[in-house]
Amino acid sequence: MNARVTRPIRIGLLGAGVVGEGILQVLSDHAGSIERRMGTAIEVRRVVARDSGKPRSPRCEGLLSFDPDDVLADPEIDVVVEVMGGLEPAGDYVRRAIEAGKSVVTANKALLAEHGHALIELSEERGVDLYFEAAVAGGIPVIRVLREALASDTVVALRGIVNGTSNYILSEMKERGLDFAEALSGAQAAGYAEADPTLDVGGGDATHKLAILAMLAFGAQLRPEDIPTEGISDVAALDIQMAARFGYVIKPLAVGAELPDGSLDLRVHPALVPDSSVLASISGALNVVVLEGKMLGPCLLSGYGAGALPTAMSVVSDIVDVGRNLVVGASGRVPQRAWRGEHLSKRAVAAPGRHVCRWYLRFSVLDRPGVLARIAGVLGAFDVSIEQMLQQGRGPDSDEPVHVVMLTHEAREVDVRHALREIEMLRGMVARARALRIES
Ligand SMILES: NC(=O)c1ccc[n+]([C@@H]2O[C@H](COP(=O)([O-])OP(=O)(O)OC[C@H]3O[C@@H](n4cnc5c(N)ncnc54)[C@H](OP(=O)(O)O)[C@@H]3O)[C@@H](O)[C@H]2O)c1
Structure with a gap:
């Protein structure tokens, strides 16, 4: 049992960007109701940023510092809130805060996915809390649901759209007929995509989040690089139109399930989902996670996965949780990884080749006799059978390639590849074939 804190909970913020400013707003707008819920107030002692030349909002007045030690070495600060982002120096600061006996709240998915286990173990050793609800799907309380509400269930599968930037880009491509590059620059202009969008559109950000979800749902210790990941940059406007003609929408998915042999099926990639499905209805910058509990059945959580206020609300709710623990002099009651440390285990991720699903295949071919028969022959030889086919009619120029789209019955990924x-080596093929999974 730690000593009970009876005075206001003192916090220091590392970061005064989108989320940091949002936290200051939530704390000031909701100060009264937070105090009534927690039993004491939250007092911001210091806000650390990097660039002394940047204009700041009046909320930062009197709080700003450019020296992290003003937070890390201040013995009066109870909770360090890390909203800087990146692996270092954020990781070093979080470690130092924990070693100094402070609890930490962070929104940093990259840090959690790469070093979460070591940081959480350190926090358990030191008897402090490390909360990270905003690191997955921003404002959606999926971590609490997995950690607490489903503590008596077995999660058999989860599916999500957890990267709002990719979802926004694919939605814009569909709604406005844009190609990927146009939709990406629109997303950047609207503030939905970073100047360097690689982590978002390349799938890395969703992979970080899936690694955290798999830890909570399946008790799995894994490295994000073990998760097969494909981004959305190869999705063409034509694929979106063709998918629509078959009744599907292309969505950026993160998928996880436990296989009978104990390995995990984890994947991040764009996929076709039926246009009548819930996943298809999540458009723009919205996120969704659908959890499948053995007892509960499906449970859907949807909302804003990013943005100053939804994310800040989530961070502040974590501060309130830590504050509640400090008020009663407790920590570590709920294991941060949902499982007691000794019951987490390194888990194999199933090789993507083993995955069985239906496929969308698009071929660009010269419209010559026999080409289609040759394609169908090769597919058949690899046990890939065609369920539906559509050929986009050719123009007056017979040398112009035509697009042939095939939807297959279920087939193993290795056979399709x-x-x-x-x-691709057949005569008459003019471009690389495009293959997308169909998620039922
Ligand atoms: N934005 C969202 O919607 C969202 C959603 C979920 C999770 N997150 C996570 O929240 C974290 C923060 O995101 P954000 O969007 O708020 O980022 P941001 O707007 O870029 O703000 C980052 C802040 O950290 C400060 N900073 C960066 N490096 C620093 C250093 N070495 N020393 C001191 N200060 C430093 C920056 O200082 P300056 O102001 O001086 O540049 C800035 O104030 C990230 O981990 C992100 O993944 C964000």
Whole structure:
């Protein structure tokens, strides 16, 4: 049992950007109701940023510092709130805060996915809390649901759209007929995409979040690089139109499930989902996570996965949780990884080749006799059978390639990949074949 804190909970913020400013707003707008819920107030002692030349909001007045030690070495600060982002120096600061006996709240998914286990173990050793609700799907309380509400269930599968930037880009491509590059620059102009969008559109950000979700849902210790990841930058406007003609929408998915042999099926990639499905209805910058509990059945959580106020609300709710623990002199009652440390285990991620699903295949071919028969022959030789097919009519120029789209019955990924490699070498093929999974 730690000593009970009876005075206001004192916090120091590392970071005064989008989320940091949002936290200051939530704390000031909701000060009264937070105090009534927590039993004491939250007092911001210091806000650390990097660039002394940047204009700041009046909320930062009298609080700003450019020296992290003003937070890390201040013995009066109870909770360090890390909203700087990046692996270092954020990781070093979080470690130092924990070692100094302070609890930490962070929104940093990259840090959690890469070093979460070590940091959480350190916090357990030191008897302090490390909360991170905003690190996955921003304002959606999915971590609390997995950690607390489903503590008596077994999560058998989860599916989500957890990167708002990719979802916004694919939604814009569909709604406005834009190609990927146009939709990306629109997203950047609207503030939905970073100047360097690689982590978002390349799938890395969703992979970080899936690694955290898999830890909570399946008790899995894994490295984000073990998760097969594909971004959305290869999705063409034509694929979106063709998918729509078959009744599907292309969405950036993160998928996880426990397989009978104990390995995990974890994947991040764009996929076709039926246009009548819940996943298809989540458009723009919204996020969704659908959890499948053995007892509960499906449970859907949807909302804003980013943005100053939804994310800041989530961070402040974590501060309130830590504050409640400090008020009663407790920590570590709820394991931060949902499982007691000794019950987490390193888990194998199933090789993507084993995955079985239906496929969307698009071929660009010269419209010559026999081309389609040759494609179908190779697919058949690899046990990939065609369920539906559509050929986009050719123009007056017979040398202009035509697009042939095939939806397959269920097939193993390894067989589809081998077939595509052979098909690409056939006479009459003019571009790389495009393959997207269909998520039922
Ligand atoms: N934005 C969202 O909607 C969202 C949603 C969920 C999670 N997150 C996570 O929240 C974290 C913060 O995101 P954000 O959007 O608020 O980022 P941001 O707007 O870029 O703000 C980052 C802040 O950290 C400060 N900072 C960066 N490096 C620093 C250093 N070495 N020393 C001191 N201060 C430093 C920056 O200082 P200056 O102001 O001086 O540049 C800035 O105030 C990230 O981990 C992000 O992944 C964000």
